[in-house]
Amino acid sequence: MAAVLVGQFHARDAEGRVYSVHEFQESDPAQGDLAGSAPTTTYKLAIGDRVEKLEGDEFKLIQSGTILVRESQTTLAS
Template sequence: MAAVLVGQFHARDAEGRVYSVHEFQESDPQHDGLAGSALTTTYKLAIGDRVEKLQGDEFKLIQSGTIIVREPETTLAS
């Protein structure tokens, strides 16, 4: 199973700490078939800690149980 980085974003915990989260897509060879392989999305902090997606923009750090919320994307004016 190969993981490919498909995105990254920042999230904050209740105390205001900012976390850099990387989003990966992995193909699952167990589900390969006529329709192609199934893709699984996983999340990790930039430092390698695993992250679980809860609902909407909420995530949980697996190791500590800390809940973090995805920051809205900012757009720079040109």
């Protein structure tokens, strides 16, 4: 399975701390072009902690359960 960085953005917790979140698309080359094998989007902090997407602009840090809200501006990877 290969992961490609497709973007990054900042998110804030309830106390105003800012987190840098990286957005990856993962695909499994072993699956080939089979129907239903669309890339999966995953999220991680810049320091490596896993992030789960909730609804809309809300995310949750897996390790601590901290809820983050995505800021409006996104930077796309080039």
